[in-house]
Amino acid sequence: MARWSLTVNGKQQEFEAESDMPLLWVLRDLLGLTGTKFGCGVGACGACNVHLDGELVPSCTVPVSAVGGRKIVTIEGLSDKTDHPVQKAWLEEKVSQCGYCQPGQIMAAVTLLENNPHPSDAEIDAAMARTLCRCGAYPRIRKAIHRAAKSESL
Amino acid sequence: MSIVYNPDRRNFLTTTAAAGAGLVLAFSMTSCVRSVPPGGRESSGFRPSGWLRITSDNHITVFVAEAEMGQGVHTSLAMLIAEELEVDFSMIEVEQAPVDNAVYGWQYTGGSTSVRDGWERFRQAGAVAREMLIAAAARAWQVPVAECRAEQGGVVHAASERRASYGELATAAAGMPVPQSIKLKERGDFRLIGKSLPRVDAVDALNGSIVYGADVKLPNLLTATIVHCPVFGGKARKIGSEKALAVPGVHKVVEIDAGVAVVADHFWAAKKGADVLDIQWDFGPHADISSESIQQLFTEQADGYTGVEQEISTALANAAQRIEAEYHLPYQAHATLEPMCCTVHIHDGVCEVWVPSQNPSSAQVVAARFSMSRVEYLAQRVKGKLLGRSLESVRVHNMPLGGGFGRRLESDYVVEAVQIAKAVDAPVKLIWSREQDIQHDFYRPASLHRLTAGLDEQGMPVAWHQLAVGVADYGPPYYKIPTSGGSTIEVDTGVPTGPWRSVSLSWNAFVIEGFIDELASLAGKDPVAYRLDLLKIPRLKAVVEMAAEKAGWGGSLPAGHYQGIAAQPGFGSYVAQVVELSVDKNKGIRIHRIVCVIDCGQVVNPDMVVSQMEGGIIFGLTATVTSAITIRNGRVEQSNFYDFPILRMGETPPIDVYIMPSEEPPGGVGEPGVPPIAPAVVNALYATTKVRIRKLPVRAEDLFS
Ligand code: FES
Ligand code: FES
Numbered sequence: 118m119a120r121w122s123l124t125v126n127g128k129q130q131e132f133e134a135e136s137d138m139p140l141l142w143v144l145r146d147l148l149g150l151t152g153t154k155f156g157c158g159v160g161a162c163g164a165c166n167v168h169l170d171g172e173l174v175p176s177c178t179v180p181v182s183a184v185g186g187r188k189i190v191t192i193e194g195l196s197d198k199t200d201h202p203v204q205k206a207w208l209e210e211k212v213s214q215c216g217y218c219q220p221g222q223i224m225a226a227v228t229l230l231e232n233n234p235h236p237s238d239a240e241i242d243a244a245m246a247r248t249l250c251r252c253g254a255y256p257r258i259r260k261a262i263h264r265a266a267k268s269e270s271l
Numbered sequence: 272m273s274i275v276y277n278p279d280r281r282n283f284l285t286t287t288a289a290a291g292a293g294l295v296l297a298f299s300m301t302s303c304v305r306s307v308p309p310g311g312r313e314s315s316g317f318r319p320s321g322w323l324r325i326t327s328d329n330h331i332t333v334f335v336a337e338a339e340m341g342q343g344v345h346t347s348l349a350m351l352i353a354e355e356l357e358v359d360f361s362m363i364e365v366e367q368a369p370v371d372n373a374v375y376g377w378q379y380t381g382g383s384t385s386v387r388d389g390w391e392r393f394r395q396a397g398a399v400a401r402e403m404l405i406a407a408a409a410r411a412w413q414v415p416v417a418e419c420r421a422e423q424g425g426v427v428h429a430a431s432e433r434r435a436s437y438g439e440l441a442t443a444a445a446g447m448p449v450p451q452s453i454k455l456k457e458r459g460d461f462r463l464i465g466k467s468l469p470r471v472d473a474v475d476a477l478n479g480s481i482v483y484g485a486d487v488k489l490p491n492l493l494t495a496t497i498v499h500c501p502v503f504g505g506k507a508r509k510i511g512s513e514k515a516l517a518v519p520g521v522h523k524v525v526e527i528d529a530g531v532a533v534v535a536d537h538f539w540a541a542k543k544g545a546d547v548l549d550i551q552w553d554f555g556p557h558a559d560i561s562s563e564s565i566q567q568l569f570t571e572q573a574d575g576y577t578g579v580e581q582e583i584s585t586a587l588a589n590a591a592q593r594i595e596a597e598y599h600l601p602y603q604a605h606a607t608l609e610p611m612c613c614t615v616h617i618h619d620g621v622c623e624v625w626v627p628s629q630n631p632s633s634a635q636v637v638a639a640r641f642s643m644s645r646v647e648y649l650a651q652r653v654k655g656k657l658l659g660r661s662l663e664s665v666r667v668h669n670m671p672l673g674g675g676f677g678r679r680l681e682s683d684y685v686v687e688a689v690q691i692a693k694a695v696d697a698p699v700k701l702i703w704s705r706e707q708d709i710q711h712d713f714y715r716p717a718s719l720h721r722l723t724a725g726l727d728e729q730g731m732p733v734a735w736h737q738l739a740v741g742v743a744d745y746g747p748p749y750y751k752i753p754t755s756g757g758s759t760i761e762v763d764t765g766v767p768t769g770p771w772r773s774v775s776l777s778w779n780a781f782v783i784e785g786f787i788d789e790l791a792s793l794a795g796k797d798p799v800a801y802r803l804d805l806l807k808i809p810r811l812k813a814v815v816e817m818a819a820e821k822a823g824w825g826g827s828l829p830a831g832h833y834q835g836i837a838a839q840p841g842f843g844s845y846v847a848q849v850v851e852l853s854v855d856k857n858k859g860i861r862i863h864r865i866v867c868v869i870d871c872g873q874v875v876n877p878d879m880v881v882s883q884m885e886g887g888i889i890f891g892l893t894a895t896v897t898s899a900i901t902i903r904n905g906r907v908e909q910s911n912f913y914d915f916p917i918l919r920m921g922e923t924p925p926i927d928v929y930i931m932p933s934e935e936p937p938g939g940v941g942e943p944g945v946p947p948i949a950p951a952v953v954n955a956l957y958a959t960t961k962v963r964i965r966k967l968p969v970r971a972e973d974l975f976s
Pocket of ligand 1: 154155157158159162164165175176177178
């Protein structure tokens with residue numbers, strides 16, 4: 118068991134964990150940040166997507182020892198008032214069904230738009246391909262990404 | 272009145288809220304099905320139930336007993352109350368009702384029934400409350416009731432320009448007699464019903480604050496995960512748990528009826544422990560079954576079948592032409608994105624359960640049965656009656672569901688969590704791995720169908736028979752066919768099966784709509800025209816006509832594009848879908864557009880209907896083109912999303928949904944979007960390639976052979 122210190126949503130967090138514990142379970146079970154979801158545990162669904170220094174990663178595939186000094190942002194830390202342009206677009210397009218995949222979808226969309234403010238449909242497909250939605254909210258996710266791309270505040 | 276059914280959602284993991292002053296409205300389940308509510312609470316002896324509470328500080332809360340699993344039911348049912356109550360929807364708070372059969376009846380969310388069942392009940396609940404609030408105001412102001420009206424969360428008396436909020440009136444309203452008759456609003460007066468209001472949980476869904484079953488947090492909570500015998504029906508013979516117990520954070524290895532659980536500080540330790548369990552299994556009687564052996568069993572059963580009714584076999588024999596076809600469907604997993612999970616804490620004589628369930632009443636019953644201590648169990652056995660713990664001592668908190676689709680009608684994981692909790696002295700949260708979730712589902716059954724039709728000289732059907740093997744239901748055709756019928760042969764394959772979004776329509780629509788399309792092409796007729804000639808149900812006919820029109824059926828399409836249609840009545844609704852696709856030997860199938868028309872009667876929230884159609888179509892497409900569960904050596908071959916792939920965004924075609932205007936009572940919407948998509952796709956594939964696909968999922972080798 119080792120001691121770790123990570124920056125999560127701008128806050129320094131100290132805790133003890135085995136070095137192979139995936140970031141997903143650190144967030145959920147040690148730090149109580151359950152907005153990041155468990156869907157597959159093998160990097161195949163994107164429910165656990167978080168940002169590491171702005172880069173999109175499925176947190177179930179990142180052992181705590183590999184995080185290093187990178188800053189972690191989870192869905193809880195994306196905005197204070199659920200008012201990130203992507204969240205606002207999601208609200209406008211009434212995207213969510215059961216909602217379980219949506220934190221991962223939103224984290225993926227934010228990264229996409231940061232790298233490519235005006236993505237084409239094909240670029241959206243490519244960027245979102247690893248984030249699954251069993252409820253089938255895809256048509257609205259696509260619309261919401263286009264809407265967010267058009268919003269000025271991004 | 273002080274009956275409060277509400278544990279405050281924000282605090283409900285730690286407290287049971289105390290009753291507040293105010294109006295808790297109350298109906299018995301029997302009153303819900305009458306158009307006029309029966310006598311008052313006091314007079315009739317009906318036990319009150321609580322769909323609505325208005326507190327003196329003007330908090331208006333609607334309690335919904337149905338499970339929220341993405342269909343938006345917390346919003347649509349609350350809209351019905353708000354409509355009659357005359358409040359702005361923004362004033363309404365919605366909470367999950369606790370599980371209490373005495374108040375809400377058996378709580379079960381399935382069969383696309385919530386809005387259908389709630390249509391009268393929830394509007395009555397709102398209307399009765401409104402009338403009692405008006406009566407309370409009229410009495411306080413000493414004016415005739417007829418001069419008062421409800422408006423935006425209060426009662427007004429125009430002549431004296433007085434207004435009181437519902438909160439101010441709540442305590443007095445609680446003492447008013449329950450009105451003997453209630454007039455519900457006319458359609459033309461609806462303010463909310465028919466509007467696409469945003470869901471009450473819309474914002475929470477975007478910031479991680481919804482607490483799903485997997486997210487339950489309690490003091491001293493332990494986490495468990497389970498390993499089931501990979502072969503259906505097998506059991507652990509010998510468990511080597513040393514390595515698991517050596518994993519840091521692991522507390523205990525617990526053998527329960529369904530398998531072996533590892534209890535730990537957190538999921539990761541439990542999973543690591545589970546991965547190094549050394550279990551010798553007794554595989555039981557199903558170790559040799561495979562998809563092929565099951566298929567063979569089905570074929571033998573079908574071959575041996577001789578039970579076609581005389582009338583049908585005569586009609587088939589006398590027909591000018593007779594055609595036969597055999598259809599196949601595989602097992603399908605639900606694969607809710609949130610794996611199965613359940614938290615249980617047995618303490619102070621109470622069994623407390625936090626579970627995302629479509630069937631929380633069943634969760635309560637199984638928890639009562641399995642949470643008994645050994646002493647209680649023996650005492651009951653001595654008396655010769657195994658009743659289980661009393662239901663009152665089992666508190667079930669139904670948590671938001673990360674997907675349901677029928678999987679969460681089962682309570683297997685509740686039994687498991689209760690049995691694990693009995694072995695530890697702390698609350699414990701059971702979370703299945705994805706692998707266990709895919710391999711230990713209650714699958715949509717695999718089935719084989721033999722279809723036989725007799726045609727007249729014009730190619731119109733005069734006789735029809737469906738032999739359905741492996742399932743309990745065949746689909747009576749909704750086409751005008753003078754002599755038709757079907758039979759079923761249920762087969763115990765050893766593979767557990769259960770309802771899967773749209774239940775029997777998930778196979779019967781494929782079979783009926785595929786075969787009718789075959790008949791149309793044999794007759795040399797257009798598939799839409801042929802259906803319209805034969806359809807018996809006017810509302811189904813109308814959606815077929817509208818879908819054809821919206822899809823530009825028969826018009827000019829881009830080169831290489833072809834269309835297929837399918838329609839299906841079910842769950843009180845009528846749906847037709849047109850698929851436009853093209854096929855390229857190298858690139859495969861490309862679906863360019865799907866048009867869907869639904870007549871679901873009076874619509875409560877149109878956007879949620881559209882959303883359910885989109886979701887249903889995508890769910891159905893996964894089973895049509897990408898995934899199946901197959902069996903080898905008694906076990907499921909797939910284990911996670913890489914080998915049970917669900918549709919991705921880039922594979923999702925544009926979907927245009929149209930709602931047929933209707934004043935009929937509401938129909939269901941959660942399931943009816945699923946059934947037509949598979950046959951619409953294979954019918955379009957036939958139009959494109961002249962290859963008839965009768966087996967799902969569609970495989971390149973079937974298409975290009
Ligand atoms: S849980 Fe991490 S990708 Fe699925
Ligand atoms: S909204 Fe349910 S999985 Fe995406």
